[in-house]
Amino acid sequence: MDKVIIFDTTLRDGEQAAGGTLNIQEKLQIARQLEKLGVDIIEAGFPISSPGDFEAVKLIAKEIRTPVICALARAHPHDIDRAWEAVREAEHPRIHVFLSASDIHLLHQLKKSREEILQTSHDMVVRAKKYTDDIEFSPMDASRTEPEYIYQILKAVIDAGATTVNIPDTVGYAIPDEFGHLIGGIFQNVPNIKQAIVSIHCHNDLGLAVANSLEAVKQGARQVECTINGIGERAGNASLEEIVMAVKTRKDFFNLTTDINTVQIYKTSRLVSELTGFTIQPNKAIVGANAFRHESGIHQDGVIKMPITYEIMDPRTVGIPASSLVLGKLSGRHAFRERLAELGYSLNEKDLSRAFAAFKELADKKKNVTDRDIESLVAEEQRTVSEAYHLDRIQVSCGDRGIPTATVRLIAPDGQVLADAALGTGPVDAMYKAINRLVGVPNVLTEFSVKSITEGIDAIGEVVIRIESEGITYTGRGADTDIIVASAKAYINALNRLLAAQGIAG
Ligand code: KIV
């Protein structure tokens, strides 16, 4: 059976999503999980875009040995040299060169002729080829480019040594049938096409990224570029989990396979959501909270009698924990460790002790501790491991009579205990003002959201906030049964990320 190559671009196009910035360690953490997931290629970043991106690609190239590690480069000599510097230590390096091809881009953005673009595409692939054999080329905005011109570009770059040619629907404009025709036409009209893998890269502006990708696969494309949870520029990219599960579930139709270890999907999805701060909509296919929940009585009756009646996939195949086992305050360290292992976490003794202490504290407040609670708890522990400022105490007073007041105590990077109090329009505002006075780094709060991660009045509340400083957005998350405490943790988390990125502390 033919294999579809899975090219994951969560760390590059995914990270381009507004507000989705990740730091170097977070990128490495995601890359490790992508390796476990079994992706063939990790597009680790765009090295020329910033020193941070360069360092992240370099680190991933050094550490992650099984997948191909790819770096993106514009069709400029300096970009290509920098991309190579970043991936040169990879076991399997790839350079991905791109250049706009549509008349719209040529006329309004690049102000270049088709001949110039054709020549540059060829020459830059030749340049990249001096560094490594594995070269991918993308004619950007291909879906709005005259097909005959795409054929010419592809022929030229394959002659120059490109081993993968990628057809991007950059602005998510294509319709499945039309995109399928474009791919079919490429196979028929590019004379040297057999010397390269045909790849596709679809954006989701019309909600068609997965449909377009699958149509292209039907036409013979054998590499799909996609992201976890479909995150990416604007409306996002094609979602990896949807493509992989469509190919797997409808093997009868596609007669294709992937090397994805599907039981790692859920964990990868949670990790990406956690680190980017992008929550997953409940009805999101495959990984949404409702994706395997049956509400209607008729459906529930069918599923109890035989799951296949209303379930086309077994939730366990994507790693959704099947166990309904809940832990409580009498559960011991052993049971806690077992449950963590079943959820895919392997913590060292020190982290286990911290997580177990947090679990006991939670179990005192909450009768049943569910898998989602445990995931949130482990995430919370991981967030606090390398923080500069640590939230020591917070106390608020609020109500419809008095002026909301917050008193905050923080531990500074040098171990000093800092305390202050502030008034605000509400308890969260007061708390943010007090923290800001203590930390003293200018920033603007641009987003604040709170949600309960499990049902029930004693549920853990999870807060996601975004702050902006010098044009860059930093996301922070915090979880606690008390939403004011969760808000303070989220704010400290975002500030710590800002401080680390600006090299001020941490
Ligand atoms: O959407 C796009 O065209 C891209 C290219 C860089 C492949 O992301």
Ligand code: ZN
């Ligand atoms: Zn893209």
